Amino acid sequence: MGTSANKRTIGFSAGFPEENEALPFAEHSKRSVFRVHNTLGWITPAILIAGWELTARARLVDSSLFSSPAQIAAELWKITLNGELLSHLEATSLRVLAGFAIGVSAATVLGALTGYSGTARRLLDPLLQSLRSIPSMAWVPLFLLWLGIGESSKISLIALGAFFPVYLNLMNGVRNVDRKLVEAGLANGFRGFALAKAVILPASLPAYLTGLRQGLSVGWMFVVAAEIMGASRGLGYLLIDGQATGRPAIMMSSVILFAICGKLSDGVIATLSERWLYWQDVYRT
Amino acid sequence: MLRLENITKRFSNGTLALETINLEVAPQTIVSIVGASGSGKSTLLRMISGLEVPSTGQLSWNGQPIQRSQRKISFIFQEPRLMPWLKVSHNVRLGLGPSPDREDEKLVTEAIAKVGLERFAHALPRELSGGMAQRVAIARALVARPSLVLLDEPFSALDAFNRLKLQNHLLKIWAIDRTTLLVVTHDVEEALVFSDRVIVLTGQPGRISEDFFISLPRPRRRTDPEFQAWKQAILDAFDPSLLNESETLGEKSYASGH
Numbered sequence: 001m002g003t004s005a006n007k008r009t010i011g012f013s014a015g016f017p018e019e020n021e022a023l024p025f026a027e028h029s030k031r032s033v034f035r036v037h038n039t040l041g042w043i044t045p046a047i048l049i050a051g052w053e054l055t056a057r058a059r060l061v062d063s064s065l066f067s068s069p070a071q072i073a074a075e076l077w078k079i080t081l082n083g084e085l086l087s088h089l090e091a092t093s094l095r096v097l098a099g100f101a102i103g104v105s106a107a108t109v110l111g112a113l114t115g116y117s118g119t120a121r122r123l124l125d126p127l128l129q130s131l132r133s134i135p136s137m138a139w140v141p142l143f144l145l146w147l148g149i150g151e152s153s154k155i156s157l158i159a160l161g162a163f164f165p166v167y168l169n170l171m172n173g174v175r176n177v178d179r180k181l182v183e184a185g186l187a188n189g190f191r192g193f194a195l196a197k198a199v200i201l202p203a204s205l206p207a208y209l210t211g212l213r214q215g216l217s218v219g220w221m222f223v224v225a226a227e228i229m230g231a232s233r234g235l236g237y238l239l240i241d242g243q244a245t246g247r248p249a250i251m252m253s254s255v256i257l258f259a260i261c262g263k264l265s266d267g268v269i270a271t272l273s274e275r276w277l278y279w280q281d282v283y284r285t
Numbered sequence: 286m287l288r289l290e291n292i293t294k295r296f297s298n299g300t301l302a303l304e305t306i307n308l309e310v311a312p313q314t315i316v317s318i319v320g321a322s323g324s325g326k327s328t329l330l331r332m333i334s335g336l337e338v339p340s341t342g343q344l345s346w347n348g349q350p351i352q353r354s355q356r357k358i359s360f361i362f363q364e365p366r367l368m369p370w371l372k373v374s375h376n377v378r379l380g381l382g383p384s385p386d387r388e389d390e391k392l393v394t395e396a397i398a399k400v401g402l403e404r405f406a407h408a409l410p411r412e413l414s415g416g417m418a419q420r421v422a423i424a425r426a427l428v429a430r431p432s433l434v435l436l437d438e439p440f441s442a443l444d445a446f447n448r449l450k451l452q453n454h455l456l457k458i459w460a461i462d463r464t465t466l467l468v469v470t471h472d473v474e475e476a477l478v479f480s481d482r483v484i485v486l487t488g489q490p491g492r493i494s495e496d497f498f499i500s501l502p503r504p505r506r507r508t509d510p511e512f513q514a515w516k517q518a519i520l521d522a523f524d525p526s527l528l529n530e531s532e533t534l535g536e537k538s539y540a541s542g543h
């Protein structure tokens with residue numbers, strides 16, 4: 001097709017010329033990859049660490065209470081070499097992973113059910129909402145009583161914590177799916193499971209992913225509680241152990257490791273969200 | 286043949302939207318429904334498509350009651366209502382229903398070509414203009430070769446130029462496929478350009494007050510004096526109290542509603 005701008009056609013028989021001359025659309029590029037290169041995000045922590053180190057060297061703080069970055073790094077290096085760090089990381093991550101997986105599975109089934117069916121919602125939601133208002137720490141002694149001090153009580157506590165954000169977000173996501181899209185599905189013969197798969201699930205995916213992110217962060221919060229209530233391995237144990245043995249560098253290492261683990265695992269879901277929600281029509285800065 | 290017998294619709298909040306609607310629509314014709322806002326036009330289409338259930342009366346298609354799973358009826362809404370997560374071709378494929386055959390892929394390509402969007406087959410809805418998105422909606426509605434297409438103010442969200450293009454486009458498709466079209470519109474001229482028949486709904490609850498069989502030859506020209514005479518006749522069938530307003534505002538603004 002020609003490109004002459006002043007070629008004129010009378011009437012509409014020419015079809016839709018402007019689009020016919022447009023560039024062909026490539027198979028859609030899923031909006032891309034890990035944001036490892038967010039260099040700006042490193043600036044603030046780098047400045048803080050440098051300032052902290054300088055303050056420590058100038059002996060402005062009591063180093064027996066507040067370790068310097070260099071002391072923490074040395075401590076971390078030591079437990080890396082003797083294998084302790086890996087063992088603690090492994091224990092904590094596995095607990096979070098297991099608890100999160102169990103909580104998310106239950107929340108996905110129940111959230112989808114109560115979102116989709118009004119009867120299921122009236123039947124189950126009041127109970128679940130009242131369970132949600134129980135402070136998490138109130139469960140600790142009960143779980144210890146029922147499940148003992150081993151892994152199952154810890155994993156259950158984490159699962160419970162991860163459950164509610166996922167459940168609530170998914171239920172509301174399903175309930176608030178745009179009626180207009182549902183009608184477009186109905187008008188094209190989609191019913192029941194087909195409608196759920198073609199319209200309702202994709203439309204509630206953003207809310208679900210938000211729930212997953214919140215659930216995971218609650219999981220990391222609860223693992224501390226779970227490990228403080230008695231453990232021989234794990235980052236929470238490291239914290240308590242550092243306290244018992246009067247080693248602030250160990251305690252601060254533990255806190256920093258929690259921050260890193262939380263951020264990394266959140267980054268995984270954030271990256272998945274970007275990949276799966278590339279279609280969203282949102283304002284981006 | 287679409288047949289409505291003694292249809293009434295009362296919503297659960299008590300609003301009586303339509304009363305005693307009797308209507309027969311012959312196959313392969315284009316019928317327009319015009320009427321003031323709130324006269325029940327959308328409600329009527331939604332009942333025919335199965336999105337609403339009539340309170341009383343019978344709806345039948347070729348002698349059979351219209352079931353909710355009726356596949357040979359499609360709906361073009363006022364807005365495109367595309368699934369934002371599906372690219373254009375997959376949105377069009379939704380028109381084939383939940384379990385399309387493998388060979389139907391050809392129909393999808395054809396339907397997209399008919400609306401001139403071949404090169405946008407892989408685009409996402411957010412990358413389309415309003416007019417393009419509405420054309421995707423048209424392709425989705427026509428891909429399954431429906432025998433009846435319901436259109437609820439399909440072009441009212443578009444600018445005048447795109448509206449003319451799409452009206453023309455739909456007429457061309459109709460000239461080939463001879464699908465029965467039932468079009469709700471605010472625009473009397475649009476109704477006249479399209480229709481073999483123009484039905485006027487008035488009042489609240491809405492009733493059919495006039496039923497014009499338009500004998501104008503096609504293609505129709507808006508400037509034709511006969512066209513203008515029909516237009517006046519249809520406008521006269523509207524609520525007379527509104528008519529005075531139309532004279533002061535000019536017919537154009539009256540015809541396009543609010």
Ligand SMILES: Nc1ncnc2c1ncn2[C@@H]1O[C@H](COP(=O)(O)OP(=O)(O)OP(=O)(O)O)[C@@H](O)[C@H]1O
Binds near residue numbers: 300
């Ligand atoms: N879901 C609903 N619940 C209760 N009342 C409704 C509902 N939908 C429509 N109505 C009422 O039914 C009547 C007809 O509405 P409808 O949408 O069919 O009008 P319309 O002719 O399409 O109007 P417009 O030209 O403005 O689109 C109105 O009085 C409206 O308030």
Ligand SMILES: [Mg+2]
Binds near residue numbers: 326327328437
């Ligand atoms: Mg309407």
